[in-house]
Amino acid sequence: MTTRLPVPRIALTPGEPAGIGPDLCIQLAQQDLPCEIIVIASPQLLEERAGQLGLPLQITEFDSAMPATAQTAGRLTVLPVELAEPVRCGQLNAANSRYVLKTITKATKGCMDAVFDAMVTGPVHKGIINDAGLPFSGHTEFIAGITGGHPVMMLATPGLRVALATTHLPLSEVSQAITHTRLRTVIRILDHELRSRFGIAHPKILVCGLNPHAGENGHLGREEIDIIEPVLDTFRKQGLNLHGPLPADTLFTEKYLATADAVLAMYHDQGLPVLKHMGFGQAVNITLGLPIIRTSVDHGTALDLAGSGKADLGSLQFALQTALTMATQ
Ligand SMILES: NC(=O)c1ccc[n+]([C@@H]2O[C@H](COP(=O)([O-])OP(=O)(O)OC[C@H]3O[C@@H](n4cnc5c(N)ncnc54)[C@H](O)[C@@H]3O)[C@@H](O)[C@H]2O)c1
Ligand SMILES: N[C@H](C(=O)O)[C@H](O)COP(=O)(O)O
Numbered sequence: 296m297t298t299r300l301p302v303p304r305i306a307l308t309p310g311e312p313a314g315i316g317p318d319l320c321i322q323l324a325q326q327d328l329p330c331e332i333i334v335i336a337s338p339q340l341l342e343e344r345a346g347q348l349g350l351p352l353q354i355t356e357f358d359s360a361m362p363a364t365a366q367t368a369g370r371l372t373v374l375p376v377e378l379a380e381p382v383r384c385g386q387l388n389a390a391n392s393r394y395v396l397k398t399i400t401k402a403t404k405g406c407m408d409a410v411f412d413a414m415v416t417g418p419v420h421k422g423i424i425n426d427a428g429l430p431f432s433g434h435t436e437f438i439a440g441i442t443g444g445h446p447v448m449m450l451a452t453p454g455l456r457v458a459l460a461t462t463h464l465p466l467s468e469v470s471q472a473i474t475h476t477r478l479r480t481v482i483r484i485l486d487h488e489l490r491s492r493f494g495i496a497h498p499k500i501l502v503c504g505l506n507p508h509a510g511e512n513g514h515l516g517r518e519e520i521d522i523i524e525p526v527l528d529t530f531r532k533q534g535l536n537l538h539g540p541l542p543a544d545t546l547f548t549e550k551y552l553a554t555a556d557a558v559l560a561m562y563h564d565q566g567l568p569v570l571k572h573m574g575f576g577q578a579v580n581i582t583l584g585l586p587i588i589r590t591s592v593d594h595g596t597a598l599d600l601a602g603s604g605k606a607d608l609g610s611l612q613f614a615l616q617t618a619l620t621m622a623t624q
Contacts (some may be wrong), residue, residue: 298592299381301362301363302329302330302331302362302363302364302365303329303330303331303363303412303413303619303623304330304331304333304363304366304375304410304411304412305330305331305332305333305411305412305413305414305415305532305615305618305619305622306333306335306401306402306405306406306410306411306413306414306415306579307320307323307332307333307334307335307402307414307415307416307418308334308335308336308398308399308402308414308415308416308417308418308419309321309334309336309340309341309398309617310395310398310416310418310419310420310596311387311395311417311418311419311420311423311596311598312336312337312340312378312382312391312394312395313382313383313384313385313386313387313388313391313420313596313601314385314417314418314420314595314596314598314601315417315418315596315597315598315599315600315601315606316417316418316419316596317336317340317341317344317353317417317601318344318348318600318601318603318604318606319417319559319592319606319608319611320332320334320336320341320371320417320611321341321345321348321350321352321371322348322350322369322606322608323371323608323611323612323615324350324352324366324368324369324371325328325351325368327365327366327367327368328615329360329364329365329367329370329619330363330365330366330615330616331363331364331365331366332371332439333357333372333373333374333405333411334371334372334373334374335373335374335376335398335401335402335460336373336374336375336376336398337375337376337377337378337394338354338356338373339378340378340382341354341371341373342354343382343550344384346601347384347602348602348604348622349363349604350367352369352370352371353369353370354370354371354372354373354500355370355371355372355373356373356374356375357372357373357374359410361583364397368592374401374405376394376397376398376401377394378386378391378394379391379393379394379453383497384442384523384601384602384603385388385423385598385599385601385602386598387420387496387598388423389423389426389427389457390427392423392424392426392427392429393427395419395424396424396429396437396540399416399419399434399437399438400441402416403438403441403442403587403589404441404606405586406442406587406588406589407442407586409440412485412589412622413587413588413589413590413618413619413621413622414587414588414589414618414622415589415590415611415614415615415618416434416590416591416592416593417591417592418591418592418594418595418597419431419454419596420595420596420598421433421435421463422613432462432463432464433462433463434582434589435448435462435463435582436462437609438582438585438587438589439582439584439585441588442585442586443586444506444520444584444585444586445480445481445484445584446582446585447459447460447481447484447485447488447582447583447584448462448579448580448581448582449485449557449580449582449584450566450567450570450571450578450579450580450581450584450593451570451578451579451581451617452570452573452574452577452578452579452593452602453577454552454573454574455552455558455569455570455573455574456489456556456557456558457557457558457559457560457567457569457570458481458485458557458558458559458583459559459560459561459562459563459566459567460473460477460478460481460559460560460562461473461477461561461563462561462563463563464562464563466562466564468520469505469561469562470505470516471524472509472524473505473522473523473561475522475525475526476525478522478526479526479529479530481559482500482502482526482535482537482559483530484583484584485498485500485557485559485583486498486500486530486535488583488584489556489557492583492621492624493556494624495556497536498536498556498557499538499555499556499557499604500535500536500537500538500555500556500557500558500559501538501539501541501546501551501552501553501557501558501559502523502527502537502538502539502540502541502558502559503539503541503542503543503546503558503559503560503561503565503566504518504519504523504539504540504541504542504543504561505518505519505523505538505540505561506518506519507542507544508542509538509539509540509541509542509543509544519540523539523540524540525549527539527540538554538555539559543560543561543562543565543566546558547569549575557561570593571593572614574593575593575594575610576593576609576610577609577613578610578613579591579593579610579613579614579622580592580593580614581615581617588618588620588621588622589618590615590617590621591614592610592611592614593610593613593614594610
């Protein structure tokens with residue numbers, strides 16, 4: 296007798312309604328998939344956008360009491376959330392910012408309550424959420440505010456994983472944020488999840504310095520000597536396979552990357568431009584350190600492309616595939 300495994304149920308938030316998130320959800324819905332996708336959004340928005348794109352879409356309202364069924368092309372299961380105001384492609388409207396946060400909150404709580412096996416997020420516009428007077432610096436921090444845990448942002452593309460010691464911080468605040476406590480927490484989570492979620496027995500992690508040339512022996516900054524090296528030394532004594540602090544400009548070369556499982560960058564734009572240069576459109580953003588599985592696209596709202604049919608589905612597909620792998624391993 297064979298036992299059929301349950302179909303994974305994945306929550307999908309389209310993000311900013313005036314951006315390409317709704318387009319991508321509709322494009323994704325044109326495929327048969329080995330999981331159930333529950334889009335948390337306004338059904339009216341999705342129907343209007345499908346009309347603009349000229350794509351078929353039959354919407355069914357989500358009923359959590361029903362067993363999960365695999366996604367079939369042209370259909371979509373939706374957990375409805377009402378918009379505050381109608382949406383025009385490419386035009387941000389702060390009145391709809393609470394709607395955006397509500398969709399993410401529902402997905403997060405649904406994962407916490409085991410209604411969903413994982414959540415995948417489309418791109419939000421952080422600025423318009425802030426313009427609405429709502430504190431928000433990114434999904435990563437917002438979701439962790441609901442679930443608890445210290446979130447660690449890691450982007451991955453075939454051949455490279457980059458995790459960040461700090462996430463959405465003004466550059467002027469980064470140095471202060473690189474503390475012994477933060478680095479210890481981030482490295483512990485990164486090492487642990489590379490083992491537990493990605494099946495890497497003894498992960499080799501390359502750690503960037505903060506300053507040019509990793510501080511040039513203290514002549515170009517002391518964070519490496521005072522903070523990064525002592526933390527790495529402590530973990531090395533415990534058997535972790537950590538290398539650094541290395542100058543970030545030369546760390547990102549083949550000689551170093553060839554044998555590495557992940558790079559830990561000290562701040563957002565130290566690590567992510569390299570990863571996006573290598574894999575934009577084929578990369579995923581994964582939040583480590585949470586009690587739930589959350590992945591996301593590697594791109595933003597692309598307001599210029601909303602409703603045009605030109606948005607590339609690659610990163611959303613990769614994000615979904617990664618969430619599925621993590622949920623079913
Ligand atoms: N996952 C997220 O929520 C996320 C990620 C990155 C940026 N953002 C936000 O998005 C907003 C806009 O950011 P940005 O302009 O720096 O980046 P962006 O990714 O929106 O756009 C950069 C360029 O890439 C193009 N592009 C982006 N996604 C594409 C796709 N799927 N297919 C084809 N072309 C695509 C755009 O047309 C644009 O030319 C900001 O508010 C930023 O914070 C959100
Ligand atoms: N740092 C992400 C990137 O550049 O792709 C992006 O801002 C999204 O972050 P959140 O997943 O925290 O919203």
